[in-house]
Amino acid sequence: xxxxxxxxxxxxxxxxxxxxxxxxxxxxxxxxxxxxxxxxxxxxxxxxxxxxxxxxxxxxxxxxxxxxxxxxxxxxxxxxxxxxxxxxxxxxxxxxxxxxxxxxxxxxxxxxxxxxxxxxxxxxxxxxxxxxxxxxxxxxxxxxxxxxxxxxxxxxxxxxxxxxxxxxxxxxxxxxxxxxxxxxxxxxxxxxxxxxxxxxxxxxxxxxxxxxxxxxxxxxxxxxxxxxxxxxxxxxxxxxxxxxxxxxxxxxxxxxxxxxxxxxxxxxxxxxxxxxxxxxxxxxxxxxxxxxxxxxxxxxxxxxxxxxxxxxxxxxxxxxxxxxxxxxxxxxxxxxxxxxxxxxxxxxxxxxxxxxxxxxxxxxxxxxxxxxxxxxxxxxxxxxxxxxxxxxxxxxxxxxxxxxxxxxxxxxxxxxxxxxxxxxxxxxxxxxxxxxxxxxxxxxxxxxxxxxxxxxxxxxxxxxxxxxxxxxxxxxxxxxxxxxxxxxxxxxxxxxxxxxxxxxxxxxxxxxxxxxxxxxxxxxxxxxxxxxxxxxxxxxxxxxxxxxxxxxxxxxxxxxxxxxxxxxxxxxxxxxxxxxxxxxxxxxxxxxxxxxxxxxxxxxxxxxxxxxxxxxxxxxxxxxxxxxxxxxxxxxxxxxxxxxxxxxxxxxxxxxxxxxxxxxxxxxxxxxxxxxxxxxxxxxxxxxxxxxxxxxxxxxxxxxxxxxxxxxxxxxxxxxxxxxxxxxxxxxxxxxxxxxxxxxxxxxxxxxxxxxxxxxxxxxxxxxxxxxxxxxx
Numbered sequence: 001x002x003x004x005x006x007x008x009x010x011x012x013x014x015x016x017x018x019x020x021x022x023x024x025x026x027x028x029x030x031x032x033x034x035x036x037x038x039x040x041x042x043x044x045x046x047x048x049x050x051x052x053x054x055x056x057x058x059x060x061x062x063x064x065x066x067x068x069x070x071x072x073x074x075x076x077x078x079x080x081x082x083x084x085x086x087x088x089x090x091x092x093x094x095x096x097x098x099x100x101x102x103x104x105x106x107x108x109x110x111x112x113x114x115x116x117x118x119x120x121x122x123x124x125x126x127x128x129x130x131x132x133x134x135x136x137x138x139x140x141x142x143x144x145x146x147x148x149x150x151x152x153x154x155x156x157x158x159x160x161x162x163x164x165x166x167x168x169x170x171x172x173x174x175x176x177x178x179x180x181x182x183x184x185x186x187x188x189x190x191x192x193x194x195x196x197x198x199x200x201x202x203x204x205x206x207x208x209x210x211x212x213x214x215x216x217x218x219x220x221x222x223x224x225x226x227x228x229x230x231x232x233x234x235x236x237x238x239x240x241x242x243x244x245x246x247x248x249x250x251x252x253x254x255x256x257x258x259x260x261x262x263x264x265x266x267x268x269x270x271x272x273x274x275x276x277x278x279x280x281x282x283x284x285x286x287x288x289x290x291x292x293x294x295x296x297x298x299x300x301x302x303x304x305x306x307x308x309x310x311x312x313x314x315x316x317x318x319x320x321x322x323x324x325x326x327x328x329x330x331x332x333x334x335x336x337x338x339x340x341x342x343x344x345x346x347x348x349x350x351x352x353x354x355x356x357x358x359x360x361x362x363x364x365x366x367x368x369x370x371x372x373x374x375x376x377x378x379x380x381x382x383x384x385x386x387x388x389x390x391x392x393x394x395x396x397x398x399x400x401x402x403x404x405x406x407x408x409x410x411x412x413x414x415x416x417x418x419x420x421x422x423x424x425x426x427x428x429x430x431x432x433x434x435x436x437x438x439x440x441x442x443x444x445x446x447x448x449x450x451x452x453x454x455x456x457x458x459x460x461x462x463x464x465x466x467x468x469x470x471x472x473x474x475x476x477x478x479x480x481x482x483x484x485x486x487x488x489x490x491x492x493x494x495x496x497x498x499x500x501x502x503x504x505x506x507x508x509x510x511x512x513x514x515x516x517x518x519x520x521x522x523x524x525x526x527x528x529x530x531x532x533x534x535x536x537x538x539x540x541x542x543x544x545x546x547x548x549x550x551x552x553x554x555x556x557x558x559x560x561x562x563x564x565x566x567x568x569x570x571x572x573x574x575x576x577x578x579x580x581x582x583x584x585x586x587x588x589x590x591x592x593x594x595x596x597x598x599x600x601x602x603x604x605x606x607x608x609x610x611x612x613x614x615x616x617x618x619x620x621x622x623x624x625x626x627x628x629x630x631x632x633x634x635x636x637x638x639x640x641x642x643x644x645x646x647x648x649x650x651x652x653x654x655x656x657x658x659x660x661x662x663x664x665x666x667x668x669x670x671x672x673x674x675x676x677x678x679x680x681x682x683x684x685x686x687x688x689x690x691x692x693x694x695x696x697x698x699x700x701x702x703x704x705x706x707x708x709x710x711x712x713x714x715x716x717x718x719x720x721x722x723x724x725x726x727x728x729x730x731x732x733x734x735x736x737x738x739x740x741x742x743x744x745x746x747x748x749x750x751x752x753x754x755x756x757x758x759x760x761x762x763x764x765x766x767x768x769x770x771x772x773x774x775x776x777x
Contacts, residue, residue: 024068024069024092024310025066025067025068025069025090025092025093025310026067026069026090026091026092026093026094026095026096027063027064027065027066027067027090027095027096027273028047028063028064028067028072028074028088028090028095028096028098029061029062029063029064029095029096029097029098030045030061030062030063030074030097030098030099030100031056031059031060031061031062031099031100032045032056032060032062032076032099032100032101032102033060033099033100033101033102034101034102035101035102035103039056039059039060039061040056040060040102041056041057041059041060042055042056043055043056043060043076043102044076045062045064045074045075045076045100046074046075046076047064047067047072047073047074047075048072048073048074048075048085049072049073049379050067050072050311052064052067052311065244065273065274065275066273066274066275066308066310066311067090067311068090068310068311069090069091069092070089070090071087071088071089071090072087072088072089072090073085073086073087073088074086074087074088074098074100076100076102084100084102084103086098086100119607119608119610119651119652119653119659120147120149120150120653120659121147121149121150121651121659121661121694121696122603122607122610122651122653123145123147123211124136124143124144124145124610126143126145126211126213126238128194128195128213128236128238129141129143129213129215129236130222130445130505130507130517131195131222131430131432131445131447131505132432132443132444132445132505132507133432133434133443134443134507135560136601136603136610137554137556137560137561137562137563137601137602137603138507138515138554138556138563139517139552139554139565140515140517140552140553140554140565140566140567141215141216141217141219141552141567141569142216142217142597142599142612142614142647143213143214143215143216144166144167144213144214144216144649144663145211145212145213145214146162146163146165146166146211146212146214147210147211148209148210148211148240150162150165150661150694151206151209152743153696153704153706153734153736153745154694154706154732154734154747155253155734155745155747155770155772156206157205157206157253157259157261157285157770158179158206159179159204159206159212160173160179160181161749162206162209162212163179163181163212163235164692164710164730165661165663165692165694166181166183166212166214166663166692167647167648167649167663167664167665167690167692168183168184168216168645168647168663168665168667168690169181169182169183169214169690170182170685170687170690170712171758172187172189172685172758172759172760173329173758173759173760173762178190178200178201178202178203179202179204180235181214181235182232182685182686182759183214183216183230183232183233183234183235184216184217184231184232184233184616184618184643184645184665184667184669185232185618185643185645185667185668185669185683185686186230186231186232186233186643186669186683186686187230187685187759188228188229188230188232188233188234188235189227190202190227190228191212191228191234191235191236191237192223192228192229192234192235192236192237193236193237193239193368193370193388193390194236194237194238194239194318194370194372194386194388195236195386196370196386196388196390196426196428197224197226197228197388197390197424197426197451197453198228198366198368198388198390198392198424199366199390199391199392199422199423199424200227200392200422200424200455201364201365201366201392201393201394201422202366202392203298203322203323203324203364203365203366203392204237204300204322204366205263205283205285205298205299205300205322207263207265207281207282207283207300207302208237208239208240208281208300208302208320209237209238209239209240210238210239210240210241211238212235212236212237212238213235213236213238214233214234214235214236215233215234215235215236216232216233216616216647217231217232217233217567217569217571217595217597217616217618218231218233218569218570218571218593218594218595218618219233219234219569219571220521220523220546220548220570220571220572220593221503221505221519221520221521221548221549221550221569221570222447222503222505222519222521222550224449224451224499224501224521224523224548225499225523225525225546225571225572225573225574225590226451226453226499229571230571231571231593231595231618231620231643232618232643239302239304239318239320240265240279240281240302240304241279241304241306241316242267242277242278242279242304242305242306243267243277243279244269244274244277245267245269246267246268246269247267247776247777248264248265248266248267248776248777249264249265249743249774249775249776249777250262250263250264250265250774250775251263251264251743251772251773251774251775252772252773252774253285253770253771253772253773254770254771255768255769255770255771256290256765256768256769256770257287257288257289257290257765257768258286258287258288259285259286259287259288259770260285260286260287261283261284261285261286262283262284262285263281263282263283263284263285264280264281264282264283265279265280265281266279266280266281267279267280274308275307275308275309276305276306276307276308277305277306277307278303278304278305279303279304280301280302280303280304281300281302281304282299282300282301282302283299283300284298284299285297285298285299287328289327289328289354290352290765290766290768291328291352291353291354291763292352292353292354293327293354293356293357293358294326294327294328294329294354294358295325295326295327295328295358295361296324296325296326296327296328297324297325297326298322298323298324298325298326299322299323300320300321300322300323301320301321301322302318302319302320302321302322303318303319304316304317304318304319305317305318311376312375312376313373313374313375313376314373314374314375315371315372315373315374316371316372316373316374317369317370317371318368318369318370318371319368319369319370320366320367320368320370321365321366321367322365322366323363323364323365324362324363324364324365325361325362325363325364326361326362327354327356327357327358327359327360327361327362329758329760329762330356330360330361330362330398330399330400331355331356331399331400331401331402331760331761331762332399332400332401332402332760332761332762333401333402333404333717333760333761333762334401334402334403334404335403335404335405335411336404336717336718336723337720337722338404338405338406339404339406339407340407341407341723342722342723342724343723343724343726344717344724344725344726344757344761345726345755347404347407348407348408348469348470349469350469351755351763352763353469353473355400355402355410355412355467355469355473356398356400356476357475357476359475359476359477359478360398360400360414360476360478360481361396361398362394362396362397362398362399363394363395363396363397364392364393364394364395364397365392365393365395366390366391366392366393367389367390367391367392368388368389368390369387369388369389369390370386370387370388370389371386371387371388372384372385372386372387373385377431380433380434380435381431381432381433381435382431382432382433383429383430383431383432384428384429384430384431384432385428385429385430386426386427386428386429386430387426387427387428388424388425388426389423389425390423390424390425391421391422391423391424392421392422392423393419393420393421393422394417394418394419394420395419396417396418396419397415397416397417397418397420397459398414398415398416398476398478398481399414399415399417400412400413400414400415400464400476401413401414401415401461402761405466408468408469408470409466409467409468409469410466410467410469411463411465411466412463412464412465412466412467412476413461413462413463413464414461414462414464414476414481415459415460415461416459416460416461416462416481416482416485416490417457417458417459418458418459418490419458420455420456420457420458420459421454421455421456422454422455423453423454423455424451424452424453424454425451425452426449426450426451426452427449427450428447428448428449428450429447429448429449430445430446430447431445431446431447432444432445433445433446440508440509440510441508441509442506442507442508442509443506443507444504444505444506444507445503445504445505446503446504447501447502447503447504448500448501448502448503449500449501449503450498450499450500450501451498451499451500451501452496452497452498453496453497453498453499454494454495454496454497455494455495455496456492456493456494457491457492457493457494457495458490458491458492459490459491460485460488460489460490460491462481462484462485462488464476464480464481464484491532491534492532492533492534493530493531493532493533494530494531494533495527495529495530495531496527496528497525497526497527497528498525498526498527499523499524499525499526500523500524501521501522501523501524502521502522502523503519503520503521503522504519504520505517505518505519505520505550506518506519512556512559513555513556513557513559514553514554514555514556515553515554515555515556516551516552516553516554517550517551517552517553517554517567518550518551519549519550519551520547520548520549520550521546521547521548521549522545522546522547523545523546523547523548523572524543524544524545525543525544525545525546525574526542526543526544527540527541527542527543527576528541529541529542529576540576540577542576542577542587544574544575544589544590546572546574546590548570548571548572549568549570550567550568550569550570551567551568551569552565552566552567552568552569553565553566553567558604560603561602561603561604562600562601562602562603562604563600563601563602564598564599564600565598565599565600565601565614566596566597566598566599567595567596567597567598568594568595568596569594569595569597570592570593570594570595571592571593572590572591572592572593573590573591573593574590575588575589575590575591575622575624575637576588578624578635580634580635581632581633581634582632586635586637588622588624588637589622589637590622591620591621591622591623591624592620592621592622593618593619593620593621594618594619594621595616595617595618595619596616596617597614597615597616597617598614598615599612599613599614599615600612600613600614607653608652608653608654609650609651609652609653609654610650610651610652611648611649611650611651611652612647612648612649613646613647613648613649614646614647614648615644615645615646616643616644616645616646616647617642617643617644618642618643618644619640619641619642620639620640620641620642620643621640622637622639623637623639623640623641623674624636624637624639625637625638625639625673625674625675625678626675627675627676638673639671639673639674639675640671640672640673640674641669641670641671641672641674641683642668642669642670642672643667643668643669643683643686644667644668644669645665645666645667645668646665646666647663647664647665647666648663648664648665649662649663650662650663657697657698657699657700657704658695658696658697659695659696659697659698660693660694660695660696661692661693661694661708662691662692662693662694663690663691663692663693664689664690664691664692665689665690665691666688666689666690667686667687667688667690668682668688669682669683669686670682670683671683677719677720678719678720681716681719681720681721682715682716682721683716684715684716684717684718684719684725684759685715685716685717685725685759686715686716687712687713687714687715687727688713688715689711689712689713689727690710690711690712690713691710691711692708692709692710692711693708693709693710694706694707694708695707695708698738702737702738702739703735703736703737704735704736704737704738705733705734705735705736706733706734706735706736707731707732707733707734708731708732708733709729709730709731709732710728710729710730711727711728711729711730712727712728713727714726714727715727717759717761725757725759725761726756726757727756728754728755728756729752729754730749730750730752730754730756731750731751731752732747732748732749732750732751733747733748733751734746734747734748740776741775741776741777742773742774742775742776743772743773743774743776744772744773744774745771745772745773746769746770746771746772747769747770747771747772748767748768748769749765749767749768749769749770750764750765750766750767750768751767752767753766753767754766
């Protein structure tokens, strides 16, 4: 109820602007034909000076609703042809009729539509990356996207499979079920949701996703300091939004290890004038495991509304409920120093044995309420008010740690967490402008945000037993775990923190081809520390201030085709004071990550070839390290770390029907000044070489084929760099038949049947197959 009241309070000050009566509006209806008199379908018509547009139907007709009375121009653009402009007058309570003729034949138009839309994997149109309306070639920061077209073709039903299409990204699986990735050598377990900070617990079904955006490098200037970003970058989940036509699809998916999934995407206007739109995405799936025990179930319900009040004011509301229950990969391997093996491949552990059982599972979920209000203040400024309430929780949580005592004996400990809550509330206000000062164009965002983070924990770790893996392994027993947990006693605590940020970012066109980005954030972090129910006291209270700058230069060697760029970007992590062994207090400064990067971006051959190449260096300073002084372990804040490397991405459409996505990244991430045990060591789970490739070919009749793979080189599993996390090569292929009313697809994953492990030491799926049938309407 509090969240709903807050949304209402945000909306109320703007309601006065929503009072335009319906009789102030009219509409535009028309038809577009080709030069040989045939209808022109799938052509975009834009009402210049507004955000309104329409796409022509199969008979060439289109309608643009709720247009304020006045004089306008309609614009139709086709690649390689002169732009068609048509003046139109809209009167109150009237329908303006127009007829447009394209100076192309029906055959030419079909070729234009096919060519213009078949580089299906190259779309990078987004405002959330920079919070500004910038094209990729105008942005001095590197980012990549995985859109729904690629996710559909690869039959992606787990987020980590989408991550494999990002150059340099390595999927990881966090304790508790959040799926994340390592970017430029830095691990990140939770993403953002439509540019906002989510709960630390993020179960998610990809059915709700329009695309995943991965923003490379430290991004503290616009996004602050939170667990959702690292010095390597952040990733942003963009959810599906309503559109102004009735349509959708229902799909059924089945596959290896008893996989079953049903999903629905339903969209419809709720008002005749299409000002109120509704979309629902929902899915339920269940899957077994390739190991002797294990399962995974989840369901999600995600309705979305948008309301275009008038040509200035728009509201959006997204809701999501996701629940998940699983006993797959709910363990981590630790303490490997006493085994002879120095690589997971050499361990005696059985790849297909779980070492836990279905009775000790994880049951979690998340609630998301996200709202946005967008108001056009003038032709040059737009106000965006954003709000997100995100709360994740554990109903029950059993996490097993395997401590290898010898090559054949393992000590099993279990972390038991009973109802726990992890929440985040963010309120953000942005003012986005596009204006000139003299002859200089400025695209500017001025923003403020407030972020409140909290958790309620109730947990204990118990030693359960010691097993011999050469003999029969007894099951873990949940009742015994609970009994031992209550005997030892749970640690109950509450923690909360707040941060307040003010930021400004301006992209200045010094010339039409030369652009400079200047950005700065001022941030205030405050926390009352952690309250322990056992002691009745709070510890760790502190406040911290930070400044985060960002600079960038872009020069378009060829306008909208080839640009060179350079950037300096900053990120920061707040650190609490530390109590030393002599009872003195070390007041810590924020840890800093500073990146220098340069490279090239390109979009050439009429969008047939796009991509980027860049080289970066990320220096981490103000890191903490320990050192023994007079027999006591003291903390110092002079640690440093350096991550450097280069990345390349190519997305190509060389001939009709053929699409290629390829990437390669090289990274070296090591501690340059640290505690003796870490000095000069490589960061764990940070491979040197990462490559991805996907090749897709579609015939005009809807039959298509796709194949590709991923290569990840060896990395270190633990911090002393003495035990190897082996690299792997994954190969996948798909065949599909796509028609206007249905789509059939079959996909094979890990066709080389590689044995490989995630960053927790959990074995991953062998060769498996997935089949899907979707019915469209």
